[in-house]
Amino acid sequence: MTALPQILMAASEALSSHAGDPVAVEALLQAVFGIVVDEAIQKGTSASEKVCEWKEPEELKKLLDLELRSQGESQEQILDRCRAVIRYSVKTGHPRFFNQLFSGLDPHALAGRIITESLNTSQYTYEIAPVFVLMEEEVLRKLRVLVGWSSGDGIFCPGGSISNMYAVNLARYQRYPDCKQRGLRTLPPLALFTSKECHYSIQKGAAFLGLGTDSVRVVKADDRGRMVPEDLERQISMAEAERPWDISGIEDMEQEQLPSFAWTVSTPPVAFLVHGYLLGAGAAIHLSLPDVKGTFGSGAVPFLVSATSGTTVLGAFDPLEAIADVCQRHGLWLHVDGSGKGGGALGGELEEEPLTCLCSTPSRADSVAWNPHKLLAAGLQCSALLLQDTSTWKKASVERVGSDILLTLTQNLLKRCHGSQASYLFQQDKFYDVELDTGDKVVQCGRRVDCLKLWLMWKAQGSQGLERRIDQAFALAR
Numbered sequence: 001m002t003a004l005p006q007i008l009m010a011a012s013e014a015l016s017s018h019a020g021d022p023v024a025v026e027a028l029l030q031a032v033f034g035i036v037v038d039e040a041i042q043k044g045t046s047a048s049e050k051v052c053e054w055k056e057p058e059e060l061k062k063l064l065d066l067e068l069r070s071q072g073e074s075q076e077q078i079l080d081r082c083r084a085v086i087r088y089s090v091k092t093g094h095p096r097f098f099n100q101l102f103s104g105l106d107p108h109a110l111a112g113r114i115i116t117e118s119l120n121t122s123q124y125t126y127e128i129a130p131v132f133v134l135m136e137e138e139v140l141r142k143l144r145v146l147v148g149w150s151s152g153d154g155i156f157c158p159g160g161s162i163s164n165m166y167a168v169n170l171a172r173y174q175r176y177p178d179c180k181q182r183g184l185r186t187l188p189p190l191a192l193f194t195s196k197e198c199h200y201s202i203q204k205g206a207a208f209l210g211l212g213t214d215s216v217r218v219v220k221a222d223d224r225g226r227m228v229p230e231d232l233e234r235q236i237s238m239a240e241a242e243r244p245w246d247i248s249g250i251e252d253m254e255q256e257q258l259p260s261f262a263w264t265v266s267t268p269p270v271a272f273l274v275h276g277y278l279l280g281a282g283a284a285i286h287l288s289l290p291d292v293k294g295t296f297g298s299g300a301v302p303f304l305v306s307a308t309s310g311t312t313v314l315g316a317f318d319p320l321e322a323i324a325d326v327c328q329r330h331g332l333w334l335h336v337d338g339s340g341k342g343g344g345a346l347g348g349e350l351e352e353e354p355l356t357c358l359c360s361t362p363s364r365a366d367s368v369a370w371n372p373h374k375l376l377a378a379g380l381q382c383s384a385l386l387l388q389d390t391s392t393w394k395k396a397s398v399e400r401v402g403s404d405i406l407l408t409l410t411q412n413l414l415k416r417c418h419g420s421q422a423s424y425l426f427q428q429d430k431f432y433d434v435e436l437d438t439g440d441k442v443v444q445c446g447r448r449v450d451c452l453k454l455w456l457m458w459k460a461q462g463s464q465g466l467e468r469r470i471d472q473a474f475a476l477a478r
């Protein structure tokens, strides 16, 4: 335990391990930068060096001396530790580092990452991140232009998996806004559709968001890994045909007559009747409500299709035009997961042209996930969720009870879906436009800055430079 006088003295100093010694801070950081440049960047990208000095885990633990002790170490020891970390790590910028998903080192993106780390701010309000709030807005706007949208919304997320989960959550919220407050009990069983070649984050997202992995209906893919739209249509129609429940006894009742919570079931209760919505899941279960009898079926309400532009294993691009037609016919949210190879969208098309590769019908998707940290080599993490987010009123097709129809405004969906208006952070009487406080669009509180590395790289190389890089990657892959 540290003695109280020492604690009090320390409290009056700046919070820093080199408190009051700027010379020591500078010497440490100059030395670390030197090691990074020599070991991680020069050697780490040289073909005559190893990609990785591989060690078995037990040996590596000893070499790294991982234990954390009560006494601190000298600067020399710390610098040796930095060298060891780099030495035994995989050099992902090495020309012989081949990975399914990302590789290469872009110097401008790295410069952006160094500045981001050094400034260490959080992207939630304009007052703490004025430059990055405006920059994020512009980068997202530019990405939307490439997708083919002249307006909309978006946010940088911690990876493509999370971007996909946001899309699922937004689609569900857009259809059932009530679920934000009242949770899963307000929902019927739902179904989302994706191909068998989709990324596993769709399954994970279904579990994480409480939909359950059974809610993911797997659509056939052709021999090149592309979703088969006819099978999508068939599966959606099948889900629509199987009614999630039989409410024949209830439909004729007045709202007030509906019991809000009363039934007996022989199996564990997996179904609810709440405020007039009858909710259920699983195989057929007979309910005995005071005045009504209902039967639960195995159907589910379709709400989202997740197509993939660049599947993880085969690199297939789903036929978006045909899929968008299906979504339109059934009133479903179309999400396009371009996280894997979506950066390829930049290739082959001239700057400012809507991207035919990523999205043959981009303007018809509701959301797009795009990972510049993969093909574009912007560095982990850099993943954008883009939303078309129009300002028109849409009629959401909810399960009707009596004459209830739910109308949903799709504008500002991110904030309405995830916001909680914390008054200590998002005060509404600030001296600037509080729309610039983007923190309530996401489920995180603190959020790292992910836009600078992409912005700086884009500034340095222009869209044409990025495009050339992608074209080259595709050419090398042939």
Ligand SMILES: Cc1ncc(COP(=O)(O)O)c(C=O)c1O
Pocket: 101, 158, 159, 160, 161, 162, 164, 198, 199, 201, 308, 310, 311, 312, 337, 338, 339, 340, 341, 371, 383
């Ligand atoms: C198609 C696709 N979607 C999503 C992801 C997940 O992206 P992240 O690793 O950024 O979470 C990947 C990653 O490989 C992917 O290939």
